[in-house]
Each structure stands twice: as C-alpha cells, then as structure tokens.
Amino acid sequence: MDPIRIAVVGVGKIARDQHLPAIAGNxxxxxxxxxxxxxxxxxxxxxARSLEELIERGPAVxxxxxxxxxxxxxxxxxxxxxxxxxxxxxxxxxxxxxEVGALSSRADKVGATLFAAxxxxxxxxxxxxxxxxxxxxIDSVSIVWRExxxxxxxxxxxxxxxxxxGVFDPGINALSIATHILPRQMFLQSxxxxxxxxxxxxxxxxxxxRDTAGAPIHMDLDWRQTGPQSWxxxxxxxxxxxxxxxGGAVLTLPSGVEHNEDLEYPGLYARFATLIRGGRSDVDVxxxxxxADAFLRGHRKIVEEFHD
Amino acid sequence: MDPIRIAVVGVGKIARDQHLPAIAGNxxxxxxxxxxxxxxxxxxxxxARSLEELIERGPAVxxxxxxxxxxxxxxxxxxxxxxxxxxxxxxxxxxxxxEVGALSSRADKVGATLFAAxxxxxxxxxxxxxxxxxxxxIDSVSIVWRExxxxxxxxxxxxxxxxxxGVFDPGINALSIATHILPRQMFLQSxxxxxxxxxxxxxxxxxxxRDTAGAPIHMDLDWRQTGPQSWxxxxxxxxxxxxxxxGGAVLTLPSGVEHNEDLEYPGLYARFATLIRGGRSDVDVxxxxxxADAFLRGHRKIVEEFHD
Numbered sequence: 001m002d003p004i005r006i007a008v009v010g011v012g013k014i015a016r017d018q019h020l021p022a023i024a025g026n027x028x029x030x031x032x033x034x035x036x037x038x039x040x041x042x043x044x045x046x047x048a049r050s051l052e053e054l055i056e057r058g059p060a061v062x063x064x065x066x067x068x069x070x071x072x073x074x075x076x077x078x079x080x081x082x083x084x085x086x087x088x089x090x091x092x093x094x095x096x097x098x099e100v101g102a103l104s105s106r107a108d109k110v111g112a113t114l115f116a117a118x119x120x121x122x123x124x125x126x127x128x129x130x131x132x133x134x135x136x137x138i139d140s141v142s143i144v145w146r147e148x149x150x151x152x153x154x155x156x157x158x159x160x161x162x163x164x165x166g167v168f169d170p171g172i173n174a175l176s177i178a179t180h181i182l183p184r185q186m187f188l189q190s191x192x193x194x195x196x197x198x199x200x201x202x203x204x205x206x207x208x209x210r211d212t213a214g215a216p217i218h219m220d221l222d223w224r225q226t227g228p229q230s231w232x233x234x235x236x237x238x239x240x241x242x243x244x245x246x247g248g249a250v251l252t253l254p255s256g257v258e259h260n261e262d263l264e265y266p267g268l269y270a271r272f273a274t275l276i277r278g279g280r281s282d283v284d285v286x287x288x289x290x291x292a293d294a295f296l297r298g299h300r301k302i303v304e305e306f307h308d
Numbered sequence: 309m310d311p312i313r314i315a316v317v318g319v320g321k322i323a324r325d326q327h328l329p330a331i332a333g334n335x336x337x338x339x340x341x342x343x344x345x346x347x348x349x350x351x352x353x354x355x356a357r358s359l360e361e362l363i364e365r366g367p368a369v370x371x372x373x374x375x376x377x378x379x380x381x382x383x384x385x386x387x388x389x390x391x392x393x394x395x396x397x398x399x400x401x402x403x404x405x406x407e408v409g410a411l412s413s414r415a416d417k418v419g420a421t422l423f424a425a426x427x428x429x430x431x432x433x434x435x436x437x438x439x440x441x442x443x444x445x446i447d448s449v450s451i452v453w454r455e456x457x458x459x460x461x462x463x464x465x466x467x468x469x470x471x472x473x474g475v476f477d478p479g480i481n482a483l484s485i486a487t488h489i490l491p492r493q494m495f496l497q498s499x500x501x502x503x504x505x506x507x508x509x510x511x512x513x514x515x516x517x518r519d520t521a522g523a524p525i526h527m528d529l530d531w532r533q534t535g536p537q538s539w540x541x542x543x544x545x546x547x548x549x550x551x552x553x554x555g556g557a558v559l560t561l562p563s564g565v566e567h568n569e570d571l572e573y574p575g576l577y578a579r580f581a582t583l584i585r586g587g588r589s590d591v592d593v594x595x596x597x598x599x600a601d602a603f604l605r606g607h608r609k610i611v612e613e614f615h616d
Contacts, residue, residue, distance in 0.1 A: 098496055
C-alpha cells in the first residue's frame with residue numbers, strides 16, 4: 001500500500017515536538033510538505049507559505065494535519081475537504097461546536113476522513129484504566145490539573161483570546177480522558193471560572209460534574225501552579241481507588257502500578273491511518289461540549305491580572 | 309385510541325398562557341394532573357406538589373410537559389423517564405448541552421419519547437418561509453430581536469442566573485427559526501455579549517454567523533428596547549427579500565404578504581402526539597448549541613447595572 005502523503009499545517013511547538021516525529025515513525029505516512037507563513041519548515045521537505053499555495057503548486061497530498069491555533073482551523077479544514085483530503089484536527093477540534101458539526105457533515109458528504117484527535121486518550125495508562133473501570137461502581141471522581149502556564153504556554157496570546165479556552169486548553173485533555181474511561185456519561189452541574197481582569201479566558205476553574213448514575217465528579221483546574229505540577233485523575237470505586245497520574249501516563253490500581261508504553265502521538269497517527277484505510281471519521285465532541293457547557297453555565301469571577 | 313394522559317409540571321406563565329389551552333384543544337391528550345409546589349393548579353384537575361408526589365400517589369400519567377426553569381429540568385426528566393413517561397421539554401431543553409445529550413440517550417434506552425420543543429418553529433410564517441428558501445441562493449441574513457425585558461420577563465430572577473441565558477432566552481427562538489428555515493448549516497464566527505455589572509447573563513448581544521456557503525448572518529439581540537418591539541428575520545436572496553416578522557407570524561415575500569394561521573403551541577402538541585404514537589424522539593439541539601458557542605467564543609463587555 002502506498003503511504004498516505006501528509007502535509008503538516010502550522011509548524012509550531014506541537015508540530016515539531018510531536019507531529020513530525022510521529023509521522024516520521026509511522027510507515028503508513030510520508031511527510032509530503034509543511035505549511036507555515038513564518039516557519040522555514042523541515043530540511044529536504046517541500047514547504048508552502050499557505051494551504052492555498054500548496055493546493056495550487058503542489059506537491060499533491062492525501063491528508064493534512066492542522067496544528068494551527070483553533071480559531072483559524074475551520075477555513076483550513078474546508079479548503080482541504082474541498083479537495084477531498086483527509087483532515088487531522090489537533091485538539092480542540094475548532095473554535096466552536098457548530099463549526100465542528102459543519103465540518104463533520106462536509107467530510108461525510110465528500111467521503112473524506114475527519115479525525116478530532118484527543119492525544120491524552122493515547123497516554124499509557126488510559127486504555128487499561130478504561131478496561132478496569134468498565135466493571136466497577138463509580139463512587140466519586142477527582143480531577144486535578146494544575147500547571148504553570150508560563151512554562152507550558154509561554155507568550156501564546158491566542159490561548160487567552162475568545163475561542164482560545166484559557167486553562168481549558170490543558171483541562172480539555174483531562175476531560176478527554178475522563179469521558180473515555182468513565183463507564184457513564186458525565187455532565188456539568190455548576191462551575192466557577194476565574195478570569196484575569198486583563199484577559200478573556202479563564203486562568204482557573206472549579207467544576208462539579210456528575211455521571212448519569214449520580215456519582216460526583218469534581219474538577220480543579222489551575223494555571224498558576226508553580227513547583228510540582230499535577231495532572232491526576234482519582235476514581236473511587238467499589239473495588240478501591242484508581243489513580244491516573246502524569247496526564248494519563250502512570251496508572252495506579254489497588255494491585256499496584258501498571259507500566260505501559262507511552263504512545264500519545266504515535267497512537268493518534270496509527271488511529272488516523274486506520275480511519276483513512278477504513279473510510280471512516282472519528283469526531284467525538286464530548287470533551288469540547290463539556291467545556292462549552294462550563295462557559296455557558298459557569299459563574300465568572302474576575303481575578304488578578306495575568307502578565308506573561 | 310385512548311388519549312395520552314399528560315401532567316403539566318411547573319404551572320407558571322407559559323403553562324397557563326400556552327400549554328394548558330393547547331392541551332385542552334387537542335383530543336389526543338387529556339390533562340391528568342398539574343404539578344407545582346406553589347400553584348394551586350386547575351379547578352377539577354388532580355394536583356401534586358412535586359413529581360415524586362405524583363408518581364407515588366397518582367393519578368397515573370403517560371407523559372409530562374416540563375415548564376419549569378431549565379436549571380431543574382434534568383432531574384425531573386430523569387424521574388419521568390425512569391417511569392417510562394414521555395417528556396416534553398420547554399425551550400431551552402436544559403441548562404447544559406451535556407445533560408440534554410444524557411437525557412436523549414436515556415429516552416432511547418427506555419423507549420420513551422423525548423421532545424425538545426421549539427415553539428417558534430410553529431409560528432405561521434415559518435413553514436412557508438422554509439419552503440420558499442429551500443431553492444434560493446442566500447446572500448445575507450439579518451436577525452433583529454429587540455424587546456423590553458421588563459414587559460416580557462418581569463421579576464424572573466432565574467433568567468439572569470448562569471444557565472438562564474439572559475437575552476438568549478428570546479434569542480434562542482430566533483435561532484430555532486433560522487436553523488429551521490435556512491437551507492445550510494450556520495455557525496458562529498464572533499460575538500460580543502453585553503453583561504450588566506450586577507448580573508451573570510447578557511442583556512444584549514451582537515453576533516456574526518455564517519452559513520457553510522459563506523453567507524453572512526448577523527444577529528442583533530437587545531433586551532433594553534422600549535416602544536416598538538422587533539422580532540424580525542430578513543433574508544436577502546437571488547429572488548429578492550424574504551421577511552419574517554412578529555417572531556415568525558407574518559411572512560412577507562417579494563410577491564406580497566402571506567397570511568397563515570398561528571399554531572405555535574397547538575403545533576407543538578400535535579407534533580408531540582405524533583412522536584409518541586410513532587415511538588420516536590425529536591431532540592434538535594442546534595439552536596442551543598449556537599448559544600453555547602456564543603458563550604464559549606464571545607467577547608464579554610460589562611455594561612450598566614440592570615434592575616427590574
């Protein structure tokens with residue numbers, strides 16, 4: 001089978017750290033081009049300054065991975081789908097739920113694969129956590145996601161703009177795991193969002209969810225954490241405590257710690273190839289919908305200004 | 309066929325003005341009970357103070373119409389669905405998208421009908437507007453929904469709380485019409501929400517949408533309108549201008565004004581009966597999803613305090 005010729009659009013930190021190595025490590029793909037108005041791209045690989053330019057001048061590609069900020073992703077995805085290209089959407093899959101819905105319909109219509117990627121679902125501990133929880137009674141869940149925004153998102157102004165999600169940018173990773181490992185649907189009951197006086201997006205959030213059996217799910221999101229960072233999900237069950245830590249990488253069960261290989265982006269690209277070969281899409285908006293519900297329903301509390 | 313025995317839960321203004329007359333006028337239904345902790349109900353009809361009380365003591369009902377504020381509707385709907393009752397949800401169908409999704413899954417599982425009602429879709433001009441637009445090229449759309457909140461929602465504190473939607477409570481009616489009559493999906497591009505300094509929900513909003521063919525759709529929502537009120541949708545097309553005014557009741561086409569019978573709540577109950585008899589649900593969240601996107605993506609502007 002010929003490899004899938006893919007272009008990476010938006011050559012920022014996440015593309016260089018994760019996408020390019022994952023593509024290089026998967027023989028189902030060949031990196032056909034990079035696209036960025038700013039970045040020179042990768043030695044020896046054709047580079048275009050825009051997706052229009054790539055479409056006009058070539059080289060031909062079968063698929064694109066959109067690694068730009070979410071605010072501009074819709075138009076790029078439409079351009080790609082018009083040419084019948086398969087589209088990999090970094091998380092979050094768009095700036096609004098409505099545009100992701102519209103992309104999904106469009107992909108179905110042209111018969112292309114659309115993949116809303118949630119990388120944290122491919123962290124090492126997630127699949128075994130899901131399997132272990134499938135047969136348990138869930139009593140309560142605590143999600144603690146506390147990190148230092150200055151370390152992880154230095155100078156990323158777009159993340160503070162409307163559509164950029166603020167602390168929900170990492171928080172949506174936690175939600176992508178929770179919605180995947182918990183056996184029942186979860187939904188929001190109440191939320192407090194802490195918004196810096198000089199920004200549009202939250203720097204902290206305290207959210208109460210529950211699942212459809214009534215189990216409480218508490219989420220503590222904070223971007224002001226210095227020192228040790230936390231990306232933990234703790235699930236109390238009838239068979240004891242499950243703990244997923246390090247963003248899903250380390251799973252601790254009552255029987256001890258499970259060690260598995262970490263496969264986030266390699267896992268995503270393996271899945272993307274499977275979807276393309278099978279002529280299917282995978283657009284699960286559940287994590288994004290929970291974030292929209294937090295903005296819809298949450299109390300807003302204005303807090304201290306934030307400066308990078 | 310025996311009539312569907314229905315209980316009206318939440319006997320406020322909308323129940324008295326609309327639901328009770330519509331039920332009385334439809335022989336597919338018989339009003340079996342009313343439920344409200346505050347209200348004495350209707351002469352000659354059994355009354356319960358809570359849905360629990362109704363379920364415990366009877367009379368037996370086949371369906372409930374939930375006319376309470378949206379913040380408490382989920383728990384009521386779950387109680388009803390557990391007993392296999394069919395559920396009519398006033399708009400908006402819930403406080404969050406997630407809980408509506410959970411209800412939808414639950415209704416499917418128990419084989420009950422869940423109906424997310426959008427009364428404005430049954431206004432007299434809406435069906436002919438939809439038919440006329442189906443074959444046109446849409447060039448632009450203007451939605452102007454300007455009303456006096458003191459007249460239409462006097463003292464309704466819940467409407468200003470998180471989950472109460474503020475000016476989107478009437479605005480979602482406009483969106484329920486627009487998503488129904490326009491031939492293509494619409495999604496949000498940008499929004500400014502005006503929030504009174506002493507409230508949680510917006511009193512005004514300016515929103516730019518577009519449809520998937522690129523046509524701009526502008527929405528102007530304002531709750532501070534005194535004097536003449538506006539509930540208008542104007543659609544510019546390749547065949548001239550369509551205007552829906554009075555909240556969808558009056559349709560003006562290039563050929564003149566169309567007069568049709570207004571059937572909002574009678575139309576809803578006719579539809580609910582059809583869904584129940586056919587064993588189907590109808591839970592279209594598109595209007596609610598657009599509102600969530602406005603909260604997710606909108607710029608917030610703090611404006612003058614609002615006092616009833």
